[in-house]
Amino acid sequence: MSESFVEAITPRKENFSRWYTDVVLKGQLADYAPVRGCIVVRPAGYAIWEAIQAQLDARFKETGVENAYFPFLIPESIFSREAEHIEGFAPEVPWVTHAGEEELPERLALRPSSETIIGTMFARWIQSYRELPMLLNQWCSVIRWEKATFPFLRTSEFLWQEGHTCHATEEEARARALQMIEIYRDFIEEVLAIPVLAGLKSEREKFAGAVDTYTVEALMQDGRALQAGTSHYLGDGFARVLDITFLDQDSQLKFVHQSSWGVSHRLIGGLIMVHGDDRGLVLPPAVAPTQAVIVPIYKDKTRSWVLSEAQKLAERLRDAAIKVHLDDREAYTPGWKFNEWEMRGVPIRIEIGPRDLEKEQVMLVRRDNGTKEPTSQDGLASTISQRLEAIQENLYQKALKFREANTYQATTIAELSDIMSNHRGFVTAGWCGSDRCEQMIKEETGATIRCISWEENQPDLPCLCCEDTKGKPATFARAY
């Protein structure tokens, strides 16, 4: 029975995307919904989202950001005010035309992002420099009617947060955009144990309506890149069309400068694709809703003894702030439970049976490397805390090594193309900065520019495409 359970997941080498959907569906993280391109986020997946939310939210609030909630529906006249914004999003916006039997006087867009509706309110709320900076965020879902969808990574509706800020100066707004991309980087590396490259998007890849888009990019096990979070310096473009002005200390009426920034539930997809293995999900302890699962092993005679000891153990660990779950289900064998919790990525399994109890120990099994360690019950909470830290660090280091081993240089399109059609990965290569070369490279290799450095004084590197010697380094990859 346990065998068949493990076999249910397609091996990564056989078919990576089937492996991924197996982990998502069989691990009950999500399911396909009966609405095109939409998923249901199931409790095992939503608990990860809650852990992400709680920790990111605390980091936002530490920097003065406050949460709010803005309407899901945006009147067309407001949504279409910023030309690039509407142009970028219009193809994937669902429209509401009727409520009940009544035809609405104006079509309403289902928000793909809330710059316009929030900007409209900023215009009403901001009068003078005293109200600045205004730092808002909302946790919500948005809709983008995508053609090709993939659970968590690209869905027609997705959960995310979107931060929107207004500042008196360009300098301050840019600093905020950078501060938020650093918060994302720090969170994704420290908590999700996923190393990321932070950089600037090219004109072609940037957010519709932004002056500059900062991004953090992660490398998946199949060598494809995942854009994990973005932060935009919006300039005063939205402010000009939405009339968001303030009376400055010098008595001049000025437009505000803005930033916006977001991460979505695709981070869960990233967790799966960076850390997962052929047994299923592998969760970093810092984001795992359950950090340790206790599986009691008993026969009829030893049942009540083992269960009562397991309960005591669970309480002791809970008191030590370890997120522990006791799996005391009667309908399943220990072997079945081992496999299920491995598939669900719980960092540590604690096996406890009569022989362990006699020796006053338990068996600790690490999900990340499979090591089994008979461990004294004495000081167990502190041993487990140490192991959790070790797992967190190991997962990060493993992912970092993988990225380093899969980062290449290319000097010709042929080289880049060769890498993209074989093992893939991140490729550093020169780019002249022109849209034309960027598009040609994409067409010939399937790779897009994931990011360029925002630091000045980058060394010259001849353009991969036009061989202009004044090119600068850019990171290319095929992306989700």
Next chain:
Amino acid sequence: MSESFVEAITPRKENFSRWYTDVVLKGQLADYAPVRGCIVVRPAGYAIWEAIQAQLDARFKETGVENAYFPFLIPESIFSREAEHIEGFAPEVPWVTHAGEEELPERLALRPSSETIIGTMFARWIQSYRELPMLLNQWCSVIRWEKATFPFLRTSEFLWQEGHTCHATEEEARARALQMIEIYRDFIEEVLAIPVLAGLKSEREKFAGAVDTYTVEALMQDGRALQAGTSHYLGDGFARVLDITFLDQDSQLKFVHQSSWGVSHRLIGGLIMVHGDDRGLVLPPAVAPTQAVIVPIYKDKTRSWVLSEAQKLAERLRDAAIKVHLDDREAYTPGWKFNEWEMRGVPIRIEIGPRDLEKEQVMLVRRDNGTKEPTSQDGLASTISQRLEAIQENLYQKALKFREANTYQATTIAELSDIMSNHRGFVTAGWCGSDRCEQMIKEETGATIRCISWEENQPDLPCLCCEDTKGKPATFARAY
């Protein structure tokens, strides 16, 4: 300046609904959105919602409920499957017909409630009694295109939670519906300090598709009732049309029995209308995002001394788990700050100036009764904790007394009508149980049946309308 600030709120006696919108708008709890019937929940309001969410969510999880997220859009073929459900909601459902330029093959409803979409997934996930009970909840927004809207109380989009459960038996599903209404009652009374009547809805007032709807009803200061939360026993009606079956232990294929239950951000409206006064909002400490605000009072010479002492004080209180905010804004006078924080309902104000510091004391001012108390800095955290508890209890008792003073008996329609056109309030009167009498009473008096007891063996009370001697007591009121 401080005077004009207070005058900005319309007195309750002058115009209760204008007083309410003044508190909402000037207290920056919410603002009108440029979308019909929608509001923006601003940070001061959203922080209250976060406090409600956190505490309710913990109570749900203690009973085994897990969170998930289901699509916002429901295909018409699924939404219309349960006849009473679609009939009840259809008039206020917005429909999506197009995404971008593309016409959709089927109209999509914006969810007014998620029984049908969640039920469709239950049908897929539940195979046998082993998966039961299944206890899910989602925190989200829903859309009901209302004709008449009012901030927080009735808006076209609103924030809420909706719990949905499946059980093997009617008994278990009913017990869950009752358990949840008790959780709502307990939370609303203990945390929001709002006394509620719990009872059963009449056929006319119950949820579209439910067998029975349990409700908790609160009395506002203008004598109108507010339905504060509902919990439904759904029977197997949705299970039959959505085919949610399970193989029971006796090897029979059976339909599940269901419950669903929800509260929304109208609870914030209830908080305002129950506890507020002519100076603005009054928040119970258990749900106040800020429990105490420190207002430093200084002149140029004493500025740095007072501010540094105020900062130390804030840290000490924070360490004692008191939610404290230090208002060190330079652009506003202490008097202006007093009024602002009163308007925003912060339970305790702490004034600290040079004379207080010399005496090693601060001035504590209670929001609920205005008392000023010079208080030693020694043991201040514990003094404040005691005051917060006293405020919480005082608000509840005040609201309870108000409800008791505004609960009446009526034996004729004329009496009920008289009460409704004067002071209003809850009215206990007999009702024969017929829809006809219920409707006649509503037409003549404006009052609806808020709830009837779910306990059996209620005493006979002649029907207010038809004078049938076998009537049973019901609670009538005009409602929001």
